[in-house]
Amino acid sequence: MNPNQALWEKGDFTQIAAWMRQSGEAVVKSLGVKPPLRALDLGCGDGTTAVPLARLGAEVVGIDIARNLVAAGNKRAAEAGLKRLAFREGDASDLQGVGDRSFDLTLSVFGAMFSPKPFEVAKEMVRVTKPGGRIVMGNWIPNDPTSFVSQLLKISSAFTPPPPEGFISPMTWGVDSHIVERFGKAGVPKEKISMVKDTYHFVSPDKSPAQVIESFRRFYGPTMNAFEAAEKAGKVEELHAQLLELAKAQNRGTGGGTSIPATFMRVTVSL
Numbered sequence: 001m002n003p004n005q006a007l008w009e010k011g012d013f014t015q016i017a018a019w020m021r022q023s024g025e026a027v028v029k030s031l032g033v034k035p036p037l038r039a040l041d042l043g044c045g046d047g048t049t050a051v052p053l054a055r056l057g058a059e060v061v062g063i064d065i066a067r068n069l070v071a072a073g074n075k076r077a078a079e080a081g082l083k084r085l086a087f088r089e090g091d092a093s094d095l096q097g098v099g100d101r102s103f104d105l106t107l108s109v110f111g112a113m114f115s116p117k118p119f120e121v122a123k124e125m126v127r128v129t130k131p132g133g134r135i136v137m138g139n140w141i142p143n144d145p146t147s148f149v150s151q152l153l154k155i156s157s158a159f160t161p162p163p164p165e166g167f168i169s170p171m172t173w174g175v176d177s178h179i180v181e182r183f184g185k186a187g188v189p190k191e192k193i194s195m196v197k198d199t200y201h202f203v204s205p206d207k208s209p210a211q212v213i214e215s216f217r218r219f220y221g222p223t224m225n226a227f228e229a230a231e232k233a234g235k236v237e238e239l240h241a242q243l244l245e246l247a248k249a250q251n252r253g254t255g256g257g258t259s260i261p262a263t264f265m266r267v268t269v270s271l
């Protein structure tokens with residue numbers, strides 16, 4: 001099986017996405033969408049941004065590589081009565097069946113960045129977006145101590161076997177020069193790309209940082225892999241201690257709950 005797909009189908013990202021709804025809605029609100037509008041949400045998971053986009057009246061297609069998340073997204077859409085929102089399986093680096101210039105907005109919040117083929121992803125996003133339309137990406141930032149997920153993945157990868165030769169880290173999508181190079185190869189000049197730092201919040205009022213880390217351990221593919229490897233190497237406690245220290249240090253929640261602000265790179269490409 002495609003390892004990218006296997007990684008995300010391994011866990012249950014809906015358990016993590018539950019803490020991301022507030023910021024997902026805020027990101028969508030900040031886009032100022034004015035229907036009628038066709039939007040594509042790539043690496044949409046179970047609809048953290050696709051659902052609020054559809055609620056604003058956009059016609060939304062959510063594409064994700066993980067079949068369990070596509071099913072969870074379609075269930076949420078049906079429960080919410082959102083008839084103009086559909087989720088389907090697909091790969092951000094090869095959008096089969098998606099026509100050229102078919103969307104006013106192509107959005108990907110911590111989604112397409114996880115494809116191992118970043119140049120193909122940039123090319124596909126540009127191809128399917130209409131001239132005059134926008135591409136908006138949210139990407140974690142490497143080596144930024146305030147970018148919670150990049151730090152969590154950095155710790156996790158230190159316990160996981162090295163990736164295959166030539167593997168391009170998803171975190172490179174948080175670096176200006178890579179972003180400009182990738183969209184540049186897809187035909188977009190630098191002046192059309194804006195990159196600003198923004199903040200996402202992981203909010204779980206009823207879970208302590210220790211419980212949050214436990215959920216990452218049980219449900220988040222990359223962390224699950226790290227714990228499996230750490231177990232074989234007898235390093236589970238070390239990994240757990242490092243992740244817990246990170247979550248506690250970043251937590252701004254009060255009353256026993258968790259609220260972690262996480263810096264990300266917001267990329268807007270105007271076509």
Ligand SMILES: C[S@@+](CC[C@H](N)C(=O)[O-])C[C@H]1O[C@@H](n2cnc3c(N)ncnc32)[C@H](O)[C@@H]1O
Pocket residue numbers: 004008009013017020024042043044045046047048049063064065066069090091092093108109110111112114115116
């Ligand atoms: C961190 S989750 C974010 C999900 C969602 N955007 C959210 O904010 O809740 C990353 C998502 O990207 C999806 N993904 C990873 N690689 C992908 C690819 N090559 N094509 C499409 N989706 C992909 C995963 O299945 C997962 O749903």
